[in-house]
Amino acid sequence: MKGRSIILDHLGDREAAALMVDGRLEDLLIDADAPRPGTVYRAIADRPVKGQGGMFLKTPDGSAFLRQIKGLAPGQAILVQVTGYAEPGKALPVTQKLLFKSRYAIVTPDAPGLNISRAIKDEAERDRLLEIAHDVLAEAKTGLILRSSCAGANAEEIADDIAQMAELAARVAADDSAGMETLAEGDGPHVLAWRDWVAPAEVITDPGGFEDHGVLDALDAVRAAQVGLGGGASLYVEPTRALVAVDVNTGSDASLAAGIKANMACARALPRALRLRGLGGQIVLDLAPMPKKDRRAFETALRQSFRADDVETALVGWTPLGHYELQRKRARLPIEEVLI
Structure with a gap:
């Protein structure tokens, strides 16, 4: 099958998404039992690790490991975000630099400033995007990165995307509770496919799409x-x-x-x-x-x-x-x- 296709389906009880280009499997996302990257916790500092400049944290999903812990004391509550998957038997990797990422926008609460993807070179388009961002954020102190997918996109869709991510960031930042808690879940495969596979494609959501479009056969080869x-x-x-x-x-x-x-x-x-x-x-x-x-x-x-x-x-x-x-x-x- 020629062209790009995004197939949203399930493998057993796991949510999954596949990107097919000219009949070849180019990317595959499968949900897992482990915490998803992007998940935000209010964690509790546990114990420092001498010689590594890091500290183990307690989270609702188990132990996490944070590097660069200057000024952090055991028992202190801290906002962190999962950056990837842990190796078997090891703690979750997390960071204090929170990112709230969507299809068009990345909100960066700890890094003020407005940036536009360098892939967007047209000055008129960059000016249009700056106007949209300033209208939505007004005097907000949060940082913002406009992704390359903004080029030529509908202004209302971009504005809605920025507003949703900014509202989520503000809600997380305003939380002042003290106990361990999951404040935001990371995106699953179907949302990630919408967020990151932005080139024009046919989107297929019919049940059994993996079997009908050759994904299962490609999976055997993988x-x-x-x-x-x-x-x-x-x-x-x-x-x-x-x-x-x-x-x-x-x-x-x-x-x-x-x-x-x-x-x-x-x-x-x-x-x-x-x-x-x-x-x-x-x-x-x-x-x-x-x-x-x-x-x-x-x-x-x-x-x-x-x-x-x-x-x-x-x-x-x-x-x-x-x-x-x-x-x-x-x-x-x-x-x-x-x-x-």
């Missing part, structure tokens, strides 16, 4: 380790307790350029492979053999690929053994944990 790269080359994505290992193979190609071709194909395919599998943390690439002079071209291709990916990923660099390392935010749970 659960396998192997990803075809074309020309007989492939990569294998295999998570371990410590890291995610990615092995690149040239297959039957015995030409002198086989290694660089396979590695460049890996650079293009890797963000999607990690995104669909929900993998993050330390990632080590065992690349196909290639001359050192080709490393810069590979790094450039890898950087361009991850620039279009919405999960924060740091390209760390080469190891003495010739492996390439990345560090990726745990923004999702591994698909094998969600679909047990």
Whole structure:
């Protein structure tokens, strides 16, 4: 099926959303039992961790870990937001820098100022968006970021979005209770799909949409380790307790350029492979053999690929053994944990 389709459905009793582009699965969101990123708590400071500059907190959903705790004392109530998923057996990662994010706007209570996405370059459009923001926020002290999805969008929809996020931020900030409490839930897959997949697409909400539109078949392929790269080359994505290992193979190609071709194909395919599998943390690439002079071209291709990916990923660099390392935010749970 040609074009972009967003399919909203369920996998068992879990809410899920899939993005299909020209019949290929490009992104997949599945709800989990763990607290969702974006959830806001009133937490209670518990105990500091010497040597790490952090503190464990008590939340309604268990222990959380906060870095940069200057001035925070045990027993103190504090507003924090979940930033990602915890590794098994570890505390939830949280931050004091709250963000209230929607389709068009991100309200930043602790970072005053009005910013517009640099992707919007037209000065007339930027002026239009500034007028909308000033009309809605008036003298409010909160910060605001207008996302790239605002370009050409209906002024009333943008204004409503800003107002809703600003009202939520104000309600959370005004809470002065002392006990542990969940003040705002993170967004589920269907809301995230509306919020982040903003390019024009057909939206399908009929029950059984995953089966009717090939998502279940694509899901079977995602659960396998192997990803075809074309020309007989492939990569294998295999998570371990410590890291995610990615092995690149040239297959039957015995030409002198086989290694660089396979590695460049890996650079293009890797963000999607990690995104669909929900993998993050330390990632080590065992690349196909290639001359050192080709490393810069590979790094450039890898950087361009991850620039279009919405999960924060740091390209760390080469190891003495010739492996390439990345560090990726745990923004999702591994698909094998969600679909047990």
